[in-house]
Amino acid sequence: MKKEKINLLGAGLIGSLLAIYLRKRGLDVAIYEKRQDWRQVDTSGEGRSINMALSYRGWKALERAGIKDKVIPYTQPMYGRRIHDEHGDTFFQPYGKENQAIYSISRNAFNKILLDEAEEQGASIYFQHKVEHVNVAKREVTFSLADGSSKNIAAEVLIGSDGAYSALRNAFQSQLRFNFNQQYVSHGYKELSIPTTPEGDFAMDPNALHIWPRGKFMLIALPNLDKSFTCTLFLPFEGYKVSFENIHDEQDVEQVFKTHFNDAYNLMPTLLQDFKRNPTAALINTECYPWTDNNTLLIGDAAHAMVPFYGQGMNCGFEDCSILDGLVGKYGTSSWDLVFGKFQKGRKPDTDAICQLAMDNFVEMSDNVADPKFLIRKKIEARLHELFPEEWVPLYSMVTFSEMKYSEAYAIGKLQEKVMDRVMSDPLITQNWDSLDYEEILHQVVVAGAV
Amino acid sequence: MKKEKINLLGAGLIGSLLAIYLRKRGLDVAIYEKRQDWRQVDTSGEGRSINMALSYRGWKALERAGIKDKVIPYTQPMYGRRIHDEHGDTFFQPYGKENQAIYSISRNAFNKILLDEAEEQGASIYFQHKVEHVNVAKREVTFSLADGSSKNIAAEVLIGSDGAYSALRNAFQSQLRFNFNQQYVSHGYKELSIPTTPEGDFAMDPNALHIWPRGKFMLIALPNLDKSFTCTLFLPFEGYKVSFENIHDEQDVEQVFKTHFNDAYNLMPTLLQDFKRNPTAALINTECYPWTDNNTLLIGDAAHAMVPFYGQGMNCGFEDCSILDGLVGKYGTSSWDLVFGKFQKGRKPDTDAICQLAMDNFVEMSDNVADPKFLIRKKIEARLHELFPEEWVPLYSMVTFSEMKYSEAYAIGKLQEKVMDRVMSDPLITQNWDSLDYEEILHQVVVAGAV
Known part of the structure; x- marks a missing residue:
């Protein structure tokens, strides 16, 4: 039997992990990625969340792919939330039982580990391949390359692990009888940072996810391996006194921080530069169905992009990979439509549920916790x-x-x-x-x- | 003051009527249309519904645009539903009070009247201009033309009256913080026909919308001016005994019609050819928000495509035009963002309501009426x-x-x-x-x- 070649779109966290799984099944895997190889260039400040919170489902999926041990050294456990009130007082709220933690990890470092492993396992990775068009019926993909030329492939199996703005999903949208819903929430976010103390130490409790809950808005901070913190400010875009539309200049930034996050403010010497340099990003929730047609499949955020308030987006995507791999093990590779059909049918109620929970959890994080x-x-x-x-x-x-x-x-x-x-x-x-x-x-x- | 130029995408029913309104306000109007000029070519059998049901809202909008009298001769009043049961018996169910009717009109003829009028009023119409890209922030549109060349325009005001698969809406989807939902219903449809009798008469009651309600599926027929009827068969795509997936050959077609629509079957000499030739079309419902950004606007199906079961899609789009024109009259043309903002805010709850009603009405038409x-x-x-x-x-x-x-x-x-x-x-x-x-x-x- 001819060995099928699996073509993945997107070499992010989900695409990389899926490639590892598929290579371990002995399948030929090629990944096409829009961006340049970020293992060689600095991609910080791209406006994407640069700290992920890895939890049980993610760990299990890494374990099954045999990559867990390589990841552990890059993580920092957070055993609970540390809530900061308006007076600068804090208290700790454990996430679970003793020793249960979620783990902060840099997206960039994490992606490097997974991509290196995928490559080591024999996956081919093509960078700077931007999808221009997908013909779902023929499984043909047209890419534009960095030099301006274009390239066509006809895929035997095509998987879109290309995130919340998936090109394969866009093709589904216009070429299939495809139900699709995209919803932006009222809030946007901006990344900021808290550096180490002058002595080179963590400026706050390093084993917690810090939250400054303020009702309609909040600030959070996750620890990094280099003992700095990455902060994320969540504000409504408009319609409230404290909102992105009402922050016009440095004075406004300072006023918001001094008034509402004063203890954090004192730890943020680069606040004004960070605020100016980093983009204000929007938060999207997408749900769609079907996820598969004609030996193609959407997976991870491409199938179900969720807001970040349950810390499950990546974990859910990793679990997708693990479940899909289980189905490949069970049903083999003689009918991808069977495997992909089982996958979407079994998985869809679960991703609907976590999308909803993530949406609901903003209220818990920004308001209830206080x-x-x-x-x-x-x-x-x-x-x-x-x-x-x-x-x-x-x-x-x-x-x-x-x-x-x-x-x-x-x-x-x-x-x-x-x-x-x-x-x-x-x-x-x-x-x-x-x-x-x-x-x-x-x-x-x-x-x-x-x- | 410089006279603004309004650029419309799409010269369908809504775009044409809107052009008439805007010309009457003395505004420069250009319409860009993907298809060739259908006033010169036969476009029947395109798989789009070729009979529309014009009702009160539509008439009022035509009246205000001064075009009502030109339309009247092309319409055929339907005073109610004529229900056909499984035995071939029929009964009549009036739509409203005596003399209240909805009016059958050919989409093609109707579009010709409106387009001729728009042109006569001074609108420029560019056919075979297919939108390839819209940059919303710059209001730049790139078209591909019939000869393979491309053309760019920078619009002062840009309105997408380009239907359920709107190119402007697609641009909104990827360029704005845009909430969007598209949903296909379980049913598809296929157009068929009942010709005149050998004597050249209507083969059935000419003043009714005929329905053969069969629970999960139905057939309907609308009268034409030439005394034929245009029929539409609505079936589930799959999952039921009587569904498109279960109709494989001519025998299957005959069996469905003989069993369920026998009286109609006897009036359909071209059934098998029609069934084979005409495409099976899907039914989409779309809802989105915002409809406007930066002097651009979505209108009609581009803003709210609904399923056809309330006969309101076109009437609602015409009402859109009339309401928008009223706002132009009230607020002038010095701030299109003001006018478009008022329009979307006022109109959105109404189009949400009619989309929902149209969805719900399938059950009434196909099941309850019997x-x-x-x-x-x-x-x-x-x-x-x-x-x-x-x-x-x-x-x-x-x-x-x-x-x-x-x-x-x-x-x-x-x-x-x-x-x-x-x-x-x-x-x-x-x-x-x-x-x-x-x-x-x-x-x-x-x-x-x-x-």
């Missing part, structure tokens, strides 16, 4: 989890520290939410939360789940 | 309208025979639906519908509307 009642709610949930470790797992933990299907986590989360709403409706809850009948609360979820 | 309980429901509503002509206007009439805002009609329709659901829940309704307390029913709507 609310005393929300903190009690979290404490009750933590207690429930402590008492009934198998029966009550908080939604965040199901999503972040397990491989439970996202759609299942979503459904259980909805049940828990209903029960917790009822628990929290007790006007004396702030006083008596410690002495609740926890068994009875758990029972409510069990009953609700049964009907 | 249901005896539904017919009683319609009779009760007709009686209510008769007794309280101002207070209870059926939803269909508000949409089809008035200029009430679609969103308002939608909201009132929802109230009526609630009340009618309650009325119809009476198990004896088929016997006692004639003796209901109609005043009390009306009162329920009034009360519900007040809360």
Whole structure:
């Protein structure tokens, strides 16, 4: 049998990991990438999020691809959120049980590791190949190259791992009976930074994701290996006093930071330069269906771009790769339409669920985390989890520290939410939360789940 | 003041009517159209619906543009639906009050009238200008021409009246923070025809829209001026016994028609040829926002493509033109961003409403119209309208025979639906519908509307 050649569009994190998986299956793999080889050039300040939060699903997918151990040294564990209030006081909110953490990693460094590995495993990588046109019915791709020339390929199998603005998805949109939804959220973001102290140390707790929640806007910071922090400012584009449209000059920047993020401000000597230099980026959510047609497939952000508020975009894309690889193992490569069909059918409810959770989580991150009642709610949930470790797992933990299907986590989360709403409706809850009948609360979820 | 030049993309029904309006305001207008001048060539069998149903909103917009009288001779009134059951029996269901009708008109003839008028009024029309690229920020459009050359224009004002697959909207999608949703419905359609009788007469009632409702599928027919009928067959693409995927050959076509549309079958001598020759077309619904940026605007299907089941796509697009013209009259042409901003803000809730109604109406057309309980429901509503002509206007009439805002009609329709659901829940309704307390029913709507 002729060995199929798999052509991937996009050599980002998802495309690189998928290439490793497919090479390990003995398949021929070529990756076409629009940008130049970023392993040789500095691509910081591109306006893309430069720190990723790697969690359980991502780690499992790396492990199965045999690349986990190479990644570990580049990560910095964050065991919880450190909340900064308006007075500069902070408190710590663990993400899960002791030792459960999410891991900060630089996108650039991470992509280099994966791409090197893909290449080492024998994948061919073609940089500066920009997709100009895809004919889905013929699986023909026309690229424009750096020298202005163009190149055509006819692919046997074509996979779009080319992100939220996928060229393959664009072709699907105009060439198939294709349902597609793209939605921008009201907020944009800008990257800023907190350097090391003069002594070369972390300027804040290095084992936390720092959040300055301010209701309609927020600042977050993730630690880097070089002991600096990468900060991301999330503001509404317009319609509010504190919004990108109302920041016209350096004075406005300073005023926002001094007023709302004063402790961070004191750690940000390059704030004004960063603010000016770094672009204001938008946040898109996309959902679409089908993901496959005629031996082509969308995967990762190309199939389901989500907003970053659950820290799952990359983890979900890695899980995509792992699931797809499992299906290749199970069904073989004699019918890609079968494999891709199984993939989209099984996976779509899960990516719908995580897209929705990511959208909803902005409110939790920017607002609730600072609310005393929300903190009690979290404490009750933590207690429930402590008492009934198998029966009550908080939604965040199901999503972040397990491989439970996202759609299942979503459904259980909805049940828990209903029960917790009822628990929290007790006007004396702030006083008596410690002495609740926890068994009875758990029972409510069990009953609700049964009907 | 320099006279602004308005550049329209698309010389279809909406673009042509808009050009007439704008010329009457004394503005310079150029229309760029992808296709060749269809006034000189036969474009039948293109797979686009070739009969339109013109109703009140459309007529009013034509009237305001001063073109109504030229259109009247090309139309054929349809006073109601004529339902064909499986035995070949038919019954008539009026659309509204006596003399209220919707008007069948050939798309091609109609477009010719409007385009001739636009040209006569001084609009320049450039055919065979296919949009290759739009730069929204610069309002630059690159066209490819029939001879293979390309042409650039820099527009002062640019309006996309270029339909459901709008090139300007595509540019918005990739260049703006643009919310966009496209959804294909499960059904496709194919056009067929019923010629005149050997004596040269209409083969069926010429003053009705004929429907063969069969639950998951249906056939409809609209009369033409030449006394033929244009039929449209709506079938699911797949997943049902009667679906396009299950029609493989002439035998299958005959079997479906003999079994389900036998009376029509006997009037369709060219059925097999028509079925083979005419494409199976898909049905798309699109919603998007914003419609305007930087002196550019989407209008008609480009802004809101709907499925055809309420017969409002064209009427809604014409109403768009009329409303936009009213805003130009009110605010002048010194700030197009002001005019376009007012337009999108005011109009968007209405087009959302009619898109939704059109989607919902498939069930009414293909299924309910044949249901005896539904017919009683319609009779009760007709009686209510008769007794309280101002207070209870059926939803269909508000949409089809008035200029009430679609969103308002939608909201009132929802109230009526609630009340009618309650009325119809009476198990004896088929016997006692004639003796209901109609005043009390009306009162329920009034009360519900007040809360």
